[in-house]
Amino acid sequence: xYFDPRSLSRTALSLILFGLAAxxxxxxxxxxxxxTVTVTGKKAPVVKKIDKTVHDVSSMPxxxxxxxxxxxxxxxxxxxxxxxxxxxxxxxxxxxxxxGKPTAxxxxxxxxxxxxxxxxxxxxxxxVITNPSAAYNANGGAILNIVLKRNRKAGARAxxxxxxxxxxxxxxxxxxxxxxxxxxVHGNLAYRRDGTQKFRRSAVEWNNPLSGQTGTTVQTSEIxxxxxxxxxxxxxxxxxxxxxxxxxxxxxxxxxxxxLHDTLNVARxxxxxxxFHRISYxxxxxxxxxxxxxxxxxxKGSALKAMVQRSHTKGLIDKSFSDVFVEPARAxxxxxxxxxxxxxxxxxxxxxxRASAHGQWGMGLDIQDQVNDLHNYQASVxxxxxxxxxxxxxTNGYAVATTLSAAYLTDQIRHGKWEALLGGRMERMALRxxxxxxxxxxxxxxxxxxxxxLKYAASDEADLTLSYRRSLQRPDPRDLNxxxxxxxxxxxxxxxxxxxxxxxxxxxxxANADMEHLSxxxxxxxxxxxxxxxxxxxxxxxxxxxxxxxxxxxxSAGVTGSLDWTPDAKLSLGMDGGAYRVVLSTPDLYGAVRQxxxxxxxxxxASYSAGPDNLSLDAHGQSSAITPLGxxxxxxxxxxxxxxxxxxxxxxTVNASDIFDGSKRTYRTAxxxxxxxxxxxxxxxxxxxxxxxxxx
Numbered sequence: 001x002y003f004d005p006r007s008l009s010r011t012a013l014s015l016i017l018f019g020l021a022a023x024x025x026x027x028x029x030x031x032x033x034x035x036t037v038t039v040t041g042k043k044a045p046v047v048k049k050i051d052k053t054v055h056d057v058s059s060m061p062x063x064x065x066x067x068x069x070x071x072x073x074x075x076x077x078x079x080x081x082x083x084x085x086x087x088x089x090x091x092x093x094x095x096x097x098x099x100g101k102p103t104a105x106x107x108x109x110x111x112x113x114x115x116x117x118x119x120x121x122x123x124x125x126x127x128v129i130t131n132p133s134a135a136y137n138a139n140g141g142a143i144l145n146i147v148l149k150r151n152r153k154a155g156a157r158a159x160x161x162x163x164x165x166x167x168x169x170x171x172x173x174x175x176x177x178x179x180x181x182x183x184x185v186h187g188n189l190a191y192r193r194d195g196t197q198k199f200r201r202s203a204v205e206w207n208n209p210l211s212g213q214t215g216t217t218v219q220t221s222e223i224x225x226x227x228x229x230x231x232x233x234x235x236x237x238x239x240x241x242x243x244x245x246x247x248x249x250x251x252x253x254x255x256x257x258x259x260l261h262d263t264l265n266v267a268r269x270x271x272x273x274x275x276f277h278r279i280s281y282x283x284x285x286x287x288x289x290x291x292x293x294x295x296x297x298x299x300k301g302s303a304l305k306a307m308v309q310r311s312h313t314k315g316l317i318d319k320s321f322s323d324v325f326v327e328p329a330r331a332x333x334x335x336x337x338x339x340x341x342x343x344x345x346x347x348x349x350x351x352x353x354r355a356s357a358h359g360q361w362g363m364g365l366d367i368q369d370q371v372n373d374l375h376n377y378q379a380s381v382x383x384x385x386x387x388x389x390x391x392x393x394x395t396n397g398y399a400v401a402t403t404l405s406a407a408y409l410t411d412q413i414r415h416g417k418w419e420a421l422l423g424g425r426m427e428r429m430a431l432r433x434x435x436x437x438x439x440x441x442x443x444x445x446x447x448x449x450x451x452x453x454l455k456y457a458a459s460d461e462a463d464l465t466l467s468y469r470r471s472l473q474r475p476d477p478r479d480l481n482x483x484x485x486x487x488x489x490x491x492x493x494x495x496x497x498x499x500x501x502x503x504x505x506x507x508x509x510x511a512n513a514d515m516e517h518l519s520x521x522x523x524x525x526x527x528x529x530x531x532x533x534x535x536x537x538x539x540x541x542x543x544x545x546x547x548x549x550x551x552x553x554x555x556s557a558g559v560t561g562s563l564d565w566t567p568d569a570k571l572s573l574g575m576d577g578g579a580y581r582v583v584l585s586t587p588d589l590y591g592a593v594r595q596x597x598x599x600x601x602x603x604x605x606a607s608y609s610a611g612p613d614n615l616s617l618d619a620h621g622q623s624s625a626i627t628p629l630g631x632x633x634x635x636x637x638x639x640x641x642x643x644x645x646x647x648x649x650x651x652x653t654v655n656a657s658d659i660f661d662g663s664k665r666t667y668r669t670a671x672x673x674x675x676x677x678x679x680x681x682x683x684x685x686x687x688x689x690x691x692x693x694x695x696x
Contacts, residue, residue, distance in 0.1 A: 046076075046519075046564070048512060050412070050421050050453045051467070052129040053077070058149060061616050061643035063120035064653045065163035065171065065690040067194075068146060069112075071120040074618045074639065076562060076576045077128050078144065079601050081622070081635060082196075082663035082682035084112025086144070089130055089560050090580050090601060091527065093141025093473060093504065100145055102137070104311040104345040105253065105288035107370070109478065113286065117229040117255055119173055119190050121161055121692075124149040130525075131467040131506050134408040134423025134451040135351070137366055140473025140504040140529075150186070154179050155696070163653065163690020167224070169195050176695075184237040192229040198222070199664075202678035206544055209589065209673065215269030223261045225284075230254045247294040258282040273327060280321040288313035301355035307348070314342040319378070334381035336388050339485070342373040343477075359412040359419075368404040372477035373397075375436075376485050394492070396483035397436035402474060404429050410451075421453040427472060433480050433497040441482075441497045447472055462513040465523075469506050475499040479533060479548045494547045496536075502550075503530045522561040525580075529554040534586050534628050537673050544674060551592075552628065553585040558600075570609050577602035586628040589672040599625035612645040621662075630669035630676075636662030637684070649694040658684040 047054040055075050057063055063071045073080040079087045086094045096106045096115070105114045127145035132138040158176030173190030200221050207214045235249035263278045290311035297304040319337035346369045353362035375397040379388040410423040431443040454466040481495030510523030532552035538545050558580020566572045579600035585592050600623045607616040619638040624631060640656040664681040 048521075050419055050455050050465070051131070051133045052127050052145075055126045055128065056124070057120075057126055058124045060120075061614055061641035061653060062618075062639060062655055063123060064643065064651070064692050065161055065688055066120040066655055066657075067116050068118035068120055068123060069115040070639075070655075070657070071123050072115065072126065072144065073620065073637065074605070075126045075128065075144075076574065076603060076605070077130070077560070078126075079603070079620060079622055081665065082637070082658065082684040083680065084115060087601075087622075088128060088142035088144065089525065090556065090558060090578055090599065091130070091142045091506075093139075095137075095139050095141060095143050097143060097145045099148055101292070101307065101309055101347065101349070102345065102368075103288075103290050103309075104313040104343045104370075105290075107345060108313075108341075108343055108372070108476075110286055110288075110313060110315060113227075113255060114253070114288070116196075117192055117194055117227065117231075117253070119171075119188075119192075119231070121159075121173065122148050122175065122188060122233075131453070131469045131508050132451070132471075133410060133421055133453060133469070134425035134449065135362065135364060135410055137368070137404070137406060137425075137427075138469065138471040140471050140502060154181070158695040159692065160695075161690060161692040163655070163688040165686045165688045167195055167197075168226075169193055169686070171690075182239045185235070186237075187234040188232070190229075190231045192231075193226065194229055195224060195226040197224045197683040199681040199683070200678065202676060204544070204674055204676045206674040213270055215267065217268075218266045219263055221261065221263040223259050225257050225259045227255050227257045243297055243299050245296045245298075247296075248292070249294075250289070250291045252289045253287065255286045257284050259284070275326040277324045277326070278321050279324065280319065282318050284315075284317050286313065286315040303351075303353050305349075305351045309345075309347045311345045312343065314340075316340050331383065334383055335378065336381050337376075337378040337394075339377075340375045344371045345369075359414045361409075361411045363409045364407070366404070366406040366408070368402075370402045370404075372400040372402075374399075374478070374481065376483070393484050396481075396485075398480075398482060399434045400477040400480050401432045401434065402429065402477075404474075417457040419455040419457075421451075423451040425449045425451070425471075429472070429474065429501065431475070431480075433482060435482050438482065443498075443500060445472065445501055447503075461515055462511065465508075465510045465512065467506075467508045471504055472501040473504055474501055475533065475548075484545065492545045494545055496548045499533060499548060500531060500550055502532050504528065517566050518564070520561070520563040522559070524557070524559045526557045527555070535671075536587070537589070537671060549587065551587040555583045556580050572607045574605045575603065582626055584626060584628055588629060593629060595626045595629075597626035597631070599623050614643045614645075616641045627667070627669070629671045630667060632668075633664075633666035633679070635665050636660065638662070649696065651692045653688075653690050653692060655686075655688040655690075657686045657688075661685045 045056050057071050060071065060074060062074055069080055069084060072078050072086065077089055088094055096111060123146055125147045127147060129136065129143040129145065132143050136143055156178045158174065160174045162172040164170035171192040173188060175188035177184060177186035202219045204217045231253045233251040235247065237245060237247045239245050259282055261280045265276050265278060267274045290309065292307060292309035295306045317339045319339065321335055323333045348367045349364060351362065351364040353360055376394060378394040379390040381388050404427065406425055406427045408423060408425040410421060413420045426448050428446045433441045449470045452468040456464045458464055479495050479499055480497045482497045485493045506525065506527045508523055508525040510521060512521045513519065530553060531550045532554050533548050533550060534552035536547045536549040558578055560578035562576035564574040577600065579598065581598050584595045602621050604619040605617065617640050621636045622634060624634045637658050638660050640659060642654045644652045646652055663684050664679055666679040669676045
């Protein structure tokens with residue numbers, strides 16, 4: 001079925017503007033205010049809603065001078081590896097939002113660096129959404145929503161925090177707000193000298209089924225990436241009336257590093273042995289900015305929210321290198337290479353909800369237009385003259401434009417002990433791959449994705465839940481690259497512009513119980529994935545070329561649970577974990593390969609407060625697990641934080657991260673054309689000492 005996404009976008013934008021003008025009084029069901037109630041008291045650390053769990057992290061000691069990754073890592077049900085890979089209850093398909101909306105910097109491969117350099121002191125809460133309702137664009141998986149702090153009390157306030165660690169790493173930041181009756185201005189500035197030390201090893205044995213040739217390649221490297229990070233944000237909130245408000249916010253981040261990267265390569269094939277050092281210096285750069293305008297109308301029993309947002313990120317990864325040959329001895333060779341990327345994300349949303357006799361219903365529109373531009377350059381350099389000769393096979397450029405138009409409807413029903421949240425989301429997607437040279441390829445899909453959340457109050461202390469969601473996962477723009485890209489001496493990468501979205505479904509059944517000092521939950525889940533994107537491998541001049549293809553399938557089923565005990569006001573203990581079985585069907589050269597494995601995770605946490613001191617510990621463990629045609633090893637992480645309140649406005653913080661250095665992850669892949677064994681070791685062990693000073 002053909003449709004014009006630009007026409008649909010214009011129609012939706014017209015509806016948004018009409019809604020603003022008409023102000024019919026209707027955002028999402030759980031955001032509407034049925035009545036205004038002022039309550040003074042301590043905020044609950046965990047709030048469970050029918051479709052999500054909200055964790056208050058505003059006073060977390062580790063957040064005071066830590067990063068957003070530190071905060072996520074300390075959040076129950078969430079696992080984050082040292083290199084920034086996120087999973088929620090074992091689900092690795094995770095979308096990260098900020099204040100409920102996607103941004104360009106968190107929509108691609110740059111997400112890990114963005115979270116590692118985002119200040120944790122700015123975060124108020126983390127919403128964990130394992131099975132998102134139809135009101136959210138889930139993109140095939142779970143959602144983590146980072147909710148930023150907003151202090152709107154009248155007056156002027158400011159806060160400054162700073163900390164330092166070994167290796168010359170430190171950070172400093174300040175934030176503040178000025179609020180009067182009808183207007184509030186808030187902002188922050190921060191500077192970080194961040195860094196990560198990495199050790200890597202990869203050993204590959206390959207065989208070319210076409211030529212019968214075989215060979216081995218071993219790579220080892222050590223690198224310390226030191227980043228300089230600048231960030232700034234400014235926001236203005238204006239109360240237009242008792243029911244209407246307008247908010248404008250802008251943000252900017254800039255990250256840069258110039259790491260020395262020395263990789264030792266040892267290669268053997270029928271022609272003999274080659275040993276050389278590949279040395280590069282970067283630079284690597286990334287900058288992102290965003291601006292959003294929000295309008296809100298809140299009335300008795302109804303709410304309307306409209307938002308327009310534009311975000312942009314650009315990056316440079318310089319791949320220039322020199323090859324210093326050890327065996328056979330010959331002159332150093334030089335190469336100039338770089339990958340430049342840019343992502344533009346424009347979004348407009350309208351959320352409308354109204355109280356009804358049986359509960360609350362909501363509807364909304366979501367229009368997203370995303371463009372990814374990528375340019376790869378690779379050239380050999382003449383040592384004597386400096387002249388560059390571009391490689392036509394790995395010098396290329398292309399753009400991926402994705403237009404997503406969605407409309408959703410939800411109905412939240414309460415009847416006696418029952419509560420239900422029904423939803424449906426109609427999505428249309430247009431995907432256009434535009435090579436710098438060649439014809440454009442276009443794909444169009446549409447789908448209706450339902451969602452269901454049920455809750456039954458078995459008693460005042462316990463309830464039972466059931467949730468279901470189906471959604472599409474868009475292909476990664478980098479996987480759609482129609483050209484060959486240089487990766488390293490072992491392999492090349494080539495995308496597949498003909499990839500189509502993956503279809504994912506998820507079921508979850510659970511039980512929750514809350515008593516005076518004890519709360520717990522248990523659940524079981526079942527997830528499936530169809531048209532899963534998998535690696536496809538071939539050879540070109542005895543160099544491994546890795547591409548992408550649909551055709552894989554995945555199923556997982558397991559149990560998860562959590563338990564929190566607060567015997568008194570000073571001590572709290574908690575744990576959560578899960579075990580699950582994963583079945584993968586992955587296409588390989590001679591047919592599909594079926595794998596079956598058991599995996600699990602566990603998180604432990606403890607907090608003790610006595611007078612001016614607060615001591616907290618969180619420990620995490622992830623078991624080994626299967627991957628397509630392979631397996632990765634287990635990892636662990638233990639973090640300790642101490643906060644001492646020196647005065648009413650001054651506190652000392654000490655954060656010890658990964659104190660047992662358990663972040664080393666091994667991996668193995670065994671395909672018909674090659675076997676690879678190796679490890680990635682990100683040294684996350686750090687002790688940060690810092691302070692937080694408040695001015696009121």
